[in-house]
Amino acid sequence: MLLHEKYGHVTRLEELVPLSFQILRFKMISLRRKAARHGEYSQVSVDELPLADSRSNPEQEAQRRQTMERLSKALEQLGERCREIFRLKLEGKNFPQIQAALGAASINTIYTWDFRCRQQLLELMGGAWEVER
Numbered sequence: 001m002l003l004h005e006k007y008g009h010v011t012r013l014e015e016l017v018p019l020s021f022q023i024l025r026f027k028m029i030s031l032r033r034k035a036a037r038h039g040e041y042s043q044v045s046v047d048e049l050p051l052a053d054s055r056s057n058p059e060q061e062a063q064r065r066q067t068m069e070r071l072s073k074a075l076e077q078l079g080e081r082c083r084e085i086f087r088l089k090l091e092g093k094n095f096p097q098i099q100a101a102l103g104a105a106s107i108n109t110i111y112t113w114d115f116r117c118r119q120q121l122l123e124l125m126g127g128a129w130e131v132e133r
Helices: 002-006 013-037 058-077 080-090 095-102 107-124
Strands: none
Touching (some): 058 107, 080 095, 080 107, 095 107
């Protein structure tokens, strides 16, 4: 019924074969688009996913603890202004809010102070955020 309504202009038998291939191409493209929309090509099998280990890795835990100790020691050696900038940043303040809290005349001053404090902290931590293995 649909073929008769939609493709009523096809009258000869020789036109049916190319028409059927064209319909088949349209159906295949449509199916492929639908599969891509549903994410079927980018799915990963559940069997291939690694299971999360609820236990902490002792090596990672030791590295994290060591990094925290290095960071604490370095922060103690920083000046008052740098510690205050880091405290405000950890509280979630943005640079204009830090500028108001510290009473700086320009926001560029805060950017410069922040950059210098981060550089100083990096130097106090031995020049690298992570410990070399």
